[in-house]
């Protein structure tokens with residue numbers, strides 16, 4: 001479980017996150033909803049260690065945890081970016097195994113073997129040798145998810161997972177997210193799509209801009 | 212005048228001129244690409260004074276003629292007691308000048324890669340250098356190759372500027388023969404040799420560009 005206590009984040013004196021307290025339960029799906037500009041992306045960036053919080057603390061399974069400084073491979077916070085940020089110069093399989101090989105120091109064959117079930121679960125088997133530019137939006141998103149899962153994250157965060165996709169794909173995404181939940185993955189999903197949030201959420205945090 | 216005997220008579224001197232041209236070309240490429248990478252890192256660095264100095268340098272080198280820089284180093288600097296031999300003066304002028312162009316090209320390449328790529332690497336627990344090496348640099352290389360290629364072709368031709376400081380390059384070899392024998396044949400041969408040199412460069416650059424065409 002990841003717990004946030006009195007988290008504060010501001011940019012240039014403007015408070016974006018004001019004293020937030022939040023618990024992210026293991027194996028559950030937490031959705032964070034709210035209007036654009038409410039600070040949802042900022043919150044995700046704080047949780048995943050891309051931004052440093054001004055004050056407050058994180059507890060991961062009861063232990064103090066600083067995502068901004070943490071280099072601990074056992075407590076990775078995975079991120080699926082809004083625009084996926086796949087590595088265009090690497091094939092799908094290399095996108096997925098790059099971090100296991102370079103960070104976890106797995107051998108290439110070992111890394112490929114280990115991600116095999118992730119690839120199958122995300123229905124990417126046919127695409128492993130392709131490059132990101134050859135994929136559709138939905139396929140890119142699944143590669144982004146697979147790439148994050150390959151690091152065996154404690155939590156997987158998504159920023160607006162339905163925004164870059166055709167509306168027809170919304171159901172697919174919710175199915176996929178619920179399927180990952182079945183597999184015990186803890187997920188945090190930012191969205192301004194309330195209907196989508198209702199479909200997948202165990203808990204919902206509603207945020208609004210700080211006045 | 213277009214007879215084989217005459218041509219085979221002057222070819223050796225043209226070839227030795229071409230070899231000088233190639234030496235200037237090769238050393239300039241090596242020196243200016245390496246210097247250019249460091250200058251580019253300075254241009255994108257967050258340390259402002261450093262960035263300002265390098266920007267000024269790039270502005271100066273790109274804003275004044277290479278010919279002036281060459282003459283300045285070889286004829287100008289000795290008046291203040293700094294003397295370079297011809298060949299060294301030529302290499303210095305070319306490397307300093309071309310490094311400025313390459314720096315600007317690399318800077319553009321580095322800045323055109325989405326910052327999100329570094330963040331994607333970071334959340335995968337990769338270090339800055341791992342991401343730079345495996346993800347950023349291959350993208351930069353692909354982006355900058357066409358512009359680098361243009362400069363490389365320009366350099367083949369610009370190398371003839373060493374003529375003015377009395378270096379025996381391909382152009383000078385042709386000019387000497389033409390003046391001595393009162394014929395334009397050497398000029399034509401020189402032109403053909405430059406075409407061959409730029410042709411080879413173009414061919415090699417295409418190969419490298421093709422290597423990077425596997426991704427978009």
Ligand SMILES: Nc1ncnc2c1ncn2[C@@H]1O[C@H](COP(=O)(O)OP(=O)(O)O)[C@@H](O)[C@H]1O
Nearest residue numbers: 011012016034035036037038039040041042043
């Ligand atoms: N790096 C930054 N520097 C300054 N202000 C920022 C930065 N990132 C976000 N903001 C500001 O924080 C507010 C919340 O942005 P964001 O977290 O992207 O909201 P949301 O994702 O809910 O739309 C916005 O007003 C935005 O301008």
Ligand SMILES: [Mg+2]
Nearest residue numbers: 040041042159
């Ligand atoms: Mg956002």
